[in-house]
Amino acid sequence: xxxxxxxxxxxxxxxxxxxxxxxxxxxxxxxxxxxxxxxxxxxxxxxxxxxxxxxxxxxxxxxxxxxxxxxxxxxxxxxxxxxxxxxxxxxxxxxxxxxxxxxxxxxxxxxxxxxxxxxxxxxxxxxxxxxxxxxxxxxxxxxxxxxxxxxxxxxxxxxxxxxxxxxxxxxxxxxxxxxxxxxxxxxxxxxxxxxxxxxxxxxxxxxxxxxxxxxxxxxxxxxxxxxxxxxxxxxxxxxxxxxxxxxxxxxxxxxxxxxxxxxxxxxxxxxxxxxxxxxxxxxxxxxxxxxxxxxxxxxxxxxxxxxxxxxxxxxxxxxxxxxxxxxxxxxxxxxxxxxxxxxxxxxxxxxxxxxxxxxxxxxxxxxxxxxxxxxxxxxxxxxxxxxxxxxxxxxxxxxxxxxxxxxxxxxxxxxxxxxxxxxxxxxxxxxxxxxxxxxxxxxxxxxxxxxxxxxxxxxxxxxxxxxxxxxxxxxxxxxxxxxxxxxxxxxxxxxxxxxxxxxxxxxxxxxxxxxxxxxxxxxxxxxxxxxxxxxxxxxxxxxxxxxxxxxxxxxxxxxxxxxxxxxxxxxxxxxxxxxxxxxxxxxxxxxxxxxxxxxxxxxxxxxxxxxxxxxxxxxxxxxxxxxxxxxxxxxxxxxxxxxxxxxxxxxxxxxxxxxxx
Numbered sequence: 019x020x021x022x023x024x025x026x027x028x029x030x031x032x033x034x035x036x037x038x039x040x041x042x043x044x045x046x047x048x049x050x051x052x053x054x055x056x057x058x059x060x061x062x063x064x065x066x067x068x069x070x071x072x073x074x075x076x077x078x079x080x081x082x083x084x085x086x087x088x089x090x091x092x093x094x095x096x097x098x099x100x101x102x103x104x105x106x107x108x109x110x111x112x113x114x115x116x117x118x119x120x121x122x123x124x125x126x127x128x129x130x131x132x133x134x135x136x137x138x139x140x141x142x143x144x145x146x147x148x149x150x151x152x153x154x155x156x157x158x159x160x161x162x163x164x165x166x167x168x169x170x171x172x173x174x175x176x177x178x179x180x181x182x183x184x185x186x187x188x189x190x191x192x193x194x195x196x197x198x199x200x201x202x203x204x205x206x207x208x209x210x211x212x213x214x215x216x217x218x219x220x221x222x223x224x225x226x227x228x229x230x231x232x233x234x235x236x237x238x239x240x241x242x243x244x245x246x247x248x249x250x251x252x253x254x255x256x257x258x259x260x261x262x263x264x265x266x267x268x269x270x271x272x273x274x275x276x277x278x279x280x281x282x283x284x285x286x287x288x289x290x291x292x293x294x295x296x297x298x299x300x301x302x303x304x305x306x307x308x309x310x311x312x313x314x315x316x317x318x319x320x321x322x323x324x325x326x327x328x329x330x331x332x333x334x335x336x337x338x339x340x341x342x343x344x345x346x347x348x349x350x351x352x353x354x355x356x357x358x359x360x361x362x363x364x365x366x367x368x369x370x371x372x373x374x375x376x377x378x379x380x381x382x383x384x385x386x387x388x389x390x391x392x393x394x395x396x397x398x399x400x401x402x403x404x405x406x407x408x409x410x411x412x413x414x415x416x417x418x419x420x421x422x423x424x425x426x427x428x429x430x431x432x433x434x435x436x437x438x439x440x441x442x443x444x445x446x447x448x449x450x451x452x453x454x455x456x457x458x459x460x461x462x463x464x465x466x467x468x469x470x471x472x473x474x475x476x477x478x479x480x481x482x483x484x485x486x487x488x489x490x491x492x493x494x495x496x497x498x499x500x501x502x503x504x505x506x507x508x509x510x511x512x513x514x515x516x517x518x519x520x521x522x523x524x525x526x527x528x529x530x531x532x533x534x535x536x537x538x539x540x541x542x543x544x545x546x547x548x549x550x551x552x553x554x555x556x557x558x559x560x561x562x563x564x565x566x567x568x569x570x571x572x573x574x575x576x577x578x579x580x581x582x583x584x585x586x587x588x589x590x591x592x593x594x595x596x597x598x599x600x601x602x603x604x605x606x607x608x609x610x611x612x613x614x615x616x617x618x619x620x621x622x623x624x625x626x627x628x629x630x631x632x633x634x635x636x637x638x639x640x641x642x643x644x645x646x647x648x649x650x651x652x653x654x655x656x657x658x659x660x661x662x663x664x665x666x667x668x669x670x671x672x673x674x675x676x677x678x679x
Contacts, residue, residue, distance in 0.1 A: 021355035024321060026328045028353055031335065033312050034239040034272040036185055038335070039117050040075035041328055042349045045316040045339035046123045046188065046243065046275075047370070048080030048094045049390055051380035056086065056096030061380070063109045064392040069342050070118035073349030076335070077113055078188055078241075078275070081125035082179070084171040088127035088196075090141060093380070097124070097175035106182035114183070121241065122179040123188040124230070126168050129196030130157050130205070131281045133375060144200045144222075145207040150281050162210065165222065169229045176233035186272075187234065188241035189226055193287050194280040197223050198245065201262060204252045216261060224269045231270055241314075242266050243275040246301040250282040256301065260308040273312040275337070276301050285573040289318045291365040291450050292544075292573035296323035302332035318365065321352055343370055343383045358463050361385055362456040369653045372567050384653025385457060387417075387660040395660075400426045400667050404489035408432070409478050409628065412440020413652050414644025415494035416461040417659030422492075422666060423468035430471040430488075432478045438462055440496045441622075441645075442652065444519035445538070448545035454652075480631040490639050492662050493629045494655070497622035497645035506594030507618065515542055515619040527614020528552050531599060533591050534619030535562035540574060542619065547581035554584040554611060556601055561587055586611070622649050641665075 020028045028040045044066075051059045066077055083089035085098045095102065106122075113120040131150045132141040141149055142164070143157035160168070176187055191197035199205040200222035206213045212221050223242070230240055244266075246259040263274060277298040279286025289297050298317030305313055315327060316337035324336035341348055344363035351359050362385070366372075369384045383389040388396075404427050408419045411433030419431045437443055439458040446454035465472055478485070485491060499514050501507065513524045515538050530546055532539045535557030547553045555562060562585055563571060578585065588604040598612040622645065629646050641662040644655035 020353050021357070023355075023357070024325055024352040026325050027321070027336065027349075031312065033186065033241070035237055036119060036239050038075045038119050040073070040349065041335050042073070042075050042324070043314055043335045043337045044069050044074045044077040044342045045337040046078040046080050046190070047339050047343070047381070048092065048374065049381040050093045050374040050378070051390060052093045052095050054093075055101075056098060057102050057105045058095045058109060060105075061390055061392075061394075063105070063112050065390045066109060066120070067112040068392045069346045070113040070116040070120075072342070072346035073116075073353060074118055074338075074342060075349070076119040076121060076185075078121040079123050081190055082122050082175070084124070084126050084168065084175050088125075088142075090127060090132040092128075097178050098171075100178065103178055103182045106179065106184070110183035110185075114185070119185040121186040121188050122182075122184040123190050123243070124172060124175055124179070125190035125195065125197075126172070126226075127196045129194075129199045131194055143196065144205055144213065147199075147205055147207070150194070159208070162212075165212065165225075169225055172226050172229045173233040176230040180234045180238060186239040186241060187230055188243055188275060189223065189230070189271075190243050191223050192243040192275075193245045194248070194282070197226065198280075202248070202254050204254075216258070217265070220262060220265045224265065227266070227269045227271055239272040240270065241273045241275055242271045245279055245286075246276050246305060247278040248280040248282065249278055249286055250280065253280055253282060256304050259301075260304055263305055263309050267309045267311050271311065273314060273334075274305065274309065275314045275316075276305055277315060277317050283572070284569050286317075288367050288371045288569045289365065290367055290570040290573045291453060292570070292577050293318060294450065295320050296327065299323070299327055299333070302327065302330075306332045321348070321357065321360070340365065340370055340383075343381070343389050344386050346386075358460070361460055362453045364453040364457055364652065366652065367567050367569050368651055371569065375569075376567070384651070385656060387657050395664065397421060397424045397664070402667070403427050404666060405487065406430070406490050406492065406663075406666065407478075407484055407488040408492045408494065409632070410440065410494035410496055410644070410646070411435070411438040411472070411474075412494050412496045412644055412655060413442055413457075413461075414496075414646075414655035414659035414662075415440070415492065416465070417656045418492045418494065418643055418663045419470050419659075420461065420464050420468065421660055421663035423465070423470050425663065425666065427666065429468075430473065430484070431465070432473050432476045434475070434477045436475050438472070438474070440494075441516070444516045445541070447519045448541055449548070450544070451541065457652075477628075478632075479628070480635045485632065485636060488639075490641070490666055491632065491636055492659070493632060493640060493642045493646060494644040494659065495625045495628045495646045497649055498625045499618070500620045500623050501618070502620055504591055504593060506599075509594050509596070509616075511596065511614070512594050512616045512618060515539065515617055518542060518546075518615075518617045525551070525615050525617070529612055529614045530554070530617065531556060531611055531613035531615075532617045532619055533599070534621065535559070535585070535587065536619065536621060537563050537566050538621075539617075539619035540566070540578065542617065543583045544574070544577055544581060547578070547583050552582075554586060554613070556589045556591060556599070556611065557585070557587045558590045559587060624649065
């Protein structure tokens with residue numbers, strides 16, 4: 019029986035003649051895992067099957083491109099040849115076996131938004147406008163003949179996805195991609211039949227709708243994905259978008275997938291933690307007044323904001339992207355009243371779009387290492403349970419304990435502090451980092467359910483008898499702050515970043531200076547500024563937060579500016595004084611910066627004080643995880659903990675493989 023709190027999410031609803039079993043839709047996101055010839059990979063089939071098994075009512079694939087040239091190097095599906103159909107059929111049937119509808123999203127490319135490392139020739143666009151990421155490169159405008167070829171390709175691609183067995187088709191007209199470049203006057207400078215008035219600018223998407231309809235017939239639903247508010251000066255506004263929605267409805271579109279943003283405001287394309295919950299639901303009210311067809315909405319939705327959106331009547335489906343990467347079972351858990359078991363997406367962007375854009379590799383997830391590797395990283399019950407000791411309750415240790423317990427091992431976790439979480443416990447104090455708090459609570463709940471023995475406020479040394487008697491040891495003792503030998507660093511008015519997070523009473527006065535402009539310093543500065551403090555960040559490098567993923571930085575820096583955080587880069591701290599600090603600028607000049615409280619955030623170093631002696635004594639049965647080996651981010655620690663636990667039976671597995679061979 020569905021939980022009453024989330025009942026609204028589990029009522030069926032129709033798009034055209036297609037009935038979707040519930041209101042939960044997996045938002046379209048590329049996985050960058052397709053094969054070079056354009057076929058999707060088996061890993062991608064497993065990935066989507068897991069989300070269907072988890073209870074999603076409908077799944078929309080990331081972009082499936084018309085041809086390789088328009089794909090511009092992205093490893094997504096390409097629909098140019100018939101040989102792609104069999105694997106797409108496997109995908110459709112893997113999803114449909116669970117009663118989930120599957121939608122192919124068709125795209126004629128990113129146009130000016132192509133990443134520079136994903137194309138060789140200048141990208142195409144509606145007009146000869148600058149490329150987004152390299153303004154020195156002008157896009158090649160599509161000719162009328164080019165457009166006619168694209169219409170034919172849409173028709174042929176639509177036939178292939180229908181033959182493969184998809185339930186519906188979505189047109190990707192979103193966020194400044196090629197179709198949007200035709201729709202928007204800021205990018206469309208054409209003077210022919212495809213430019214000028216709104217009606218002419220809409221000719222390109224309308225012809226696409228008609229081409230697809232001709233290919234698939236009247237029954238197959240056609241959806242259209244569109245950003246209703248570009249959120250930058252000169253971009254399309256809500257008012258103009260509403261007129262476009264009316265045109266799309268009149269052209270035969272059966273449902274609208276709407277949100278906000280563009281590559282000029284790229285943080286709204288991949289909304290990080292700083293944007294908060296349901297950051298794009300505001301587009302739904304006006305859209306509901308403009309059209310009568312079903313509306314879907316994405317943008318940092320939680321289960322609670324999803325219920326609120328459906329209850330408002332302003333949308334018919336709530337879309338979850340990264341939350342379903344983090345926990346494919348989210349729908350089933352809500353249905354069964356197990357909200358506390360939903361593993362939260364922490365909105366870090368590091369291992370999903372971060373891996374694709376930064377490393378050109380396939381999607382994964384900071385908190386769900388199995389994403390896009392469901393079969394390869396399957397957790398299996400052991401035939402020979404072992405006694406496992408985990409030292410350290412940070413993210414690496416927590417994940418190692420969880421996975422080892424799932425495998426059937428008997429796990430004891432030791433944490434020297436009174437609470438679990440390690441550095442997450444301090445990083446989670448800002449209101450915009452509430453998902454980190456949820457993650458710690460989730461781990462606590464999982465370890466309790468799995469019967470892991472957790473011993474808090476317990477310091478383990480190399481001579482502890484339990485280390486002698488256990489079978490394997492996993493050490494995740496984390497990192498400690500770097501404390502440079504700067505005169506005055508031991509003054510009472512100088513505190514560390516961790517203490518500033520957890521012992522707010524130590525942050526005295528209104529003027530606060532933070533020395534160190536990495537992510538830790540910037541997040542803390544924003545947190546204190548939001549509380550009304552006058553905050554200055556002093557950083558020796560030429561820029562702040564150089565390690566922060568550029569999409570997250572697109573949200574972070576405007577927030578720092580909004581709350582008047584002063585940023586002093588190129589300043590080397592010379593000394594800490596009673597009323598402030600002395601620093602040296604890049605030109606050699608010295609300055610004095612007043613402060614009531616000075617917070618040091620010079621970075622971290624591995625805490626080897628505990629791990630080294632244990633490693634020396636028990637080198638044959640120890641693994642180290644998280645920051646104790648390499649200073650990294652949350653996802654790095656969780657991944658190392660997952661791998662450590664997954665490899666506990668590795669030797670025995672290898673022996674079995676040798677016996678078989």
